[in-house]
Amino acid sequence: MQKDSILNIILVGVGLCIVCGAVISTVAVSLRDQQEQNVIFDQQSKIIDAARLLEVYPSSQEALASIEEVVVNLNDGQPSSFPPQQYDLDSILRDPSQHTVLNGSEDIAMISVRENLSKVYIEYRNNELKTLILPVRGYGLWGTLYGYLALDSDLNTIVGLEFYKHKETPGLGAEVDNPNWKKLWNGKKVFDENGLVQISVIKGFSNPQSTDYSYEVDGLSGATITSKGVSNLLAFWLGNEGFGPFINNLKNKEIKLSDV
Numbered sequence: 001m002q003k004d005s006i007l008n009i010i011l012v013g014v015g016l017c018i019v020c021g022a023v024i025s026t027v028a029v030s031l032r033d034q035q036e037q038n039v040i041f042d043q044q045s046k047i048i049d050a051a052r053l054l055e056v057y058p059s060s061q062e063a064l065a066s067i068e069e070v071v072v073n074l075n076d077g078q079p080s081s082f083p084p085q086q087y088d089l090d091s092i093l094r095d096p097s098q099h100t101v102l103n104g105s106e107d108i109a110m111i112s113v114r115e116n117l118s119k120v121y122i123e124y125r126n127n128e129l130k131t132l133i134l135p136v137r138g139y140g141l142w143g144t145l146y147g148y149l150a151l152d153s154d155l156n157t158i159v160g161l162e163f164y165k166h167k168e169t170p171g172l173g174a175e176v177d178n179p180n181w182k183k184l185w186n187g188k189k190v191f192d193e194n195g196l197v198q199i200s201v202i203k204g205f206s207n208p209q210s211t212d213y214s215y216e217v218d219g220l221s222g223a224t225i226t227s228k229g230v231s232n233l234l235a236f237w238l239g240n241e242g243f244g245p246f247i248n249n250l251k252n253k254e255i256k257l258s259d260v
C-alpha cells in the first residue's frame with residue numbers, strides 16, 4: 001500500500017485515535033481513586049480553614065483529629081445514629097425517600113431538594129463544643145456554591161465561611177474565595193436577639209456605625225447576584241428547613257453533648 005494513499009491516511013488516523021483513546025481512558029481510570037481522594041482532602045482543608053483550626057493546632061492532622069462528624073436529622077434537629085463514614089450526599093439527593101422536595105417559597109437557596117440527614121462537624125476543646133461546622137449550599141449566578149459555615153461555641157458568632165465548589169466568574173462572583181473577603185465573616189453574628197437569621201451580604205460596604213454592622217458583610221462588587229445567593233443560602237441553612245432546629249436544640253441543651 002502506498003504511504004500517502006487515502007486508505008493509509010485513514011488507517012493511521014484511526015489507529016492513532018484508538019491508541020490515544022486507550023491511553024487517555026487508562027490514565028483517567030487509574031487516577032479516579034486519587035481524584036476522589038483529592039476531593040475529600042480539599043473538603044477537609046476547607047472545613048479546617050472555615051473553623052480557623054490551623055491557628056490552634058500545629059497540623060491539619062491534629063486539627064482533623066479534634067473534629068467529630070455527626071449525622072443530624074434536619075426534620076427534628078436531633079443527632080441520628082447513621083454512621084458518618086457511610087454518609088453520601090450525592091446518593092441521598094438522588095433518592096426521593098431520603099430527601100425533601102422544597103416548594104417555591106421554602107427554596108430560598110434554590111437547591112430544589114434538601115437532604116433529610118446532614119453531616120455536620122464539631123470541634124471539641126476541653127470536652128466542650130468549640131466550633132460547629134455546617135455544610136451549606138445554594139445557587140449563585142451560574143450554579144450551586146458548596147461550602148462550610150463555622151460557628152463559634154455561642155452558636156451565633158461566625159468563625160469563617162469557605163466554599164469548596166462553585167461556578168462563579170473569576171474576578172466577579174468567584175471573589176467568594178478572596179482571602180480579604182473571607183476575613184470579613186469572622187466575628188459577624190447570624191441571629192438577632194429574637195433568634196431570627198439576620199446575617200447577609202449587602203450591596204456596597206457595611207457601615208461600622210450601623211446597628212446592623214455585626215450582621216452585614218460587604219458585597220462583592222460587580223457580583224450582586226452571587227452576593228445575594230450567599231445571603232440566601234445562609235438564610236436557608238440557618239433557618240427552620242436547615243440547621244435552625246439543630247442549633248436551637250444545642251442552645252437549649254436539648255441535646256446532651258455526650259449524645260452528639
Ligand SMILES: Cc1cc2nc3c(=O)[nH]c(=O)nc-3n(C[C@H](O)[C@H](O)[C@H](O)COP(=O)(O)O)c2cc1C
Pocket residue numbers: 141142167168169170172173174220221222223224225226227
Ligand atoms: C461574563 C459575565 C460574568 C458575570 N459573572 C457574574 C458572577 O459570577 N456573579 C455575579 O453576581 N454577577 C456576575 N456578572 C454580572 C451580573 O450579570 C450582574 O450585572 C451583577 O451581578 C450586578 O452586580 P452589581 O450590581 O454589583 O454591578 C457577570 C456578568 C458577565 C457579563
